[in-house]
Amino acid sequence: MIFKKGEIFCGPGGLSLGAKQAKVEGLDGEVYTIEHQWANDIDNWACETFRHNICPGDPESVIQQDVRELDIESLSPIDGFSFGFPCNDFSVVGKHKGFDGEYGPLYTFGVRVLNVHQPKWFVAENVGGLESANGGAAFFKILEDLEKEGYVLTPHLYKFHEYGVPQKRSRIIIVGIRKDLGLEFKVPKPIYDGTINPFVTVRQAFEDKPIKEDAFNNELTRHNAKVVEMLNYIPPGENAWYEGIPQELRLNVKGAKLSQIYKRLHPDFPSYTVTGSGGGGTHMYHYAEPRALTNRERARLQTFPDDYEFLGPKEQVRKQIGMAVPTLGAKVIFEAILKTFAGIEYEHIEPKWKAVLQDPKPKRNRKNAYSKTKVD
Numbered sequence: 512m513i514f515k516k517g518e519i520f521c522g523p524g525g526l527s528l529g530a531k532q533a534k535v536e537g538l539d540g541e542v543y544t545i546e547h548q549w550a551n552d553i554d555n556w557a558c559e560t561f562r563h564n565i566c567p568g569d570p571e572s573v574i575q576q577d578v579r580e581l582d583i584e585s586l587s588p589i590d591g592f593s594f595g596f597p598c599n600d601f602s603v604v605g606k607h608k609g610f611d612g613e614y615g616p617l618y619t620f621g622v623r624v625l626n627v628h629q630p631k632w633f634v635a636e637n638v639g640g641l642e643s644a645n646g647g648a649a650f651f652k653i654l655e656d657l658e659k660e661g662y663v664l665t666p667h668l669y670k671f672h673e674y675g676v677p678q679k680r681s682r683i684i685i686v687g688i689r690k691d692l693g694l695e696f697k698v699p700k701p702i703y704d705g706t707i708n709p710f711v712t713v714r715q716a717f718e719d720k721p722i723k724e725d726a727f728n729n730e731l732t733r734h735n736a737k738v739v740e741m742l743n744y745i746p747p748g749e750n751a752w753y754e755g756i757p758q759e760l761r762l763n764v765k766g767a768k769l770s771q772i773y774k775r776l777h778p779d780f781p782s783y784t785v786t787g788s789g790g791g792g793t794h795m796y797h798y799a800e801p802r803a804l805t806n807r808e809r810a811r812l813q814t815f816p817d818d819y820e821f822l823g824p825k826e827q828v829r830k831q832i833g834m835a836v837p838t839l840g841a842k843v844i845f846e847a848i849l850k851t852f853a854g855i856e857y858e859h860i861e862p863k864w865k866a867v868l869q870d871p872k873p874k875r876n877r878k879n880a881y882s883k884t885k886v887d
């Protein structure tokens with residue numbers, strides 16, 4: 512069975528590559544896969560990267576346009592749908608405007624796709640900060656809107672390093688399955704716990720299979736001599752505020768001292784979260800060499816294969832990589848969806864939020880309709 516998938520806010524294709532890699536064989540030998548049908552993003556370079564890697568034979572299936580102007584009705588039929596809606600207004604790092612920001616309301620276009628196309632399943636993705644935006648109201652409003660389109664939801668906070676990604680990255684992922692199908696999606700059980708099954712480390716990500724010097728997107732960033740000298744004093748896992756840095760090399764910063772500034776990775780742990788930032792010491796820094804990571808190294812931490820070539824200027828590529836869903840994490844979730852449809856049992860855990868009642872009174876405060884389970 513092939514599920515044709517549409518996607519909005521497709522970015523460089525992290526979610527889509529995971530979907531493409533997912534494959535499940537049913538008990539009767541039938542193979543379940545997901546095939547790209549169409550995608551949309553406002554960003555030109557993200558669309559170019561997506562076309563180049565996900566659908567080189569069908570570049571026109573990627574529509575570069577503001578979703579607010581996208582003709583949703585005219586898009587071809589789909590069986591599955593994914594959308595990692597922009598997180599700018601939900602991220603705790605930003606101003607946390609939620610629905611009051613420019614980006615917050617964009618999720619409604621995902622709701623519109625569900626309304627028009629009624630795919631069998633969908634995957635929605637956002638940052639963990641979504642839970643607390645607008646005092647918690649935004650998250651429940653989004654759940655309510657998605658549910659209203661006729662879907663049973665399984666919202667969960669996935670910690671991707673527990674699924675083999677060499678990076679600490681937590682994201683809320685809501686899987687919805689159309690109600691009439693009578694199926695229930697279950698959160699796949701994490702494989703890594705950091706004790707009996709140690710997390711995959713940065714060293715493993717970089718050294719098990721060293722990156723070829725001429726790999727795509729592997730250009731070095733030039734630093735001035737003072738930065739290199741300072742980095743030489745910073746041990747793995749420490750940042751610009753490390754006490755062993757001589758006074759003359761220290762940064763002259765008043766006010767908040769952000770912990771990610773000139774922070775060097777620790778080789779024996781998963782990395783801290785890969786973001787799109789770079790200037791002012793916000794690149795991620797190598798543990799063994801006094802320098803920023805190359806984009807290819809960032810892509811490794813995001814579990815993109817080395818033959819996935821990102822298109823665009825170096826800064827644009829850094830942004831694309833930073834906002835993507837790690838491919839491996841996406842694959843785990845899409846594979847669990849395929850198993851759900853193939854009727855294959857898999858080990859699972861309780862979702863972080865669980866629908867505890869179907870609301871009998873439409874006007875009730877829906878905050879009560881989802882309760883947090885004890886999973887943290």
Ligand SMILES: C[S@@+](CC[C@H](N)C(=O)[O-])C[C@H]1O[C@@H](n2cnc3c(N)ncnc32)[C@H](O)[C@@H]1O
Nearest residue numbers: 520522523524525526553554577578595835836
């Ligand atoms: C978090 S990223 C999605 C990453 C993607 N899910 C992946 O795994 O690679 C959000 C994307 O939304 C896009 N975006 C932001 N505003 C948009 C708009 N008004 N219309 C269409 N796309 C938009 C951004 O360009 C960005 O690529």
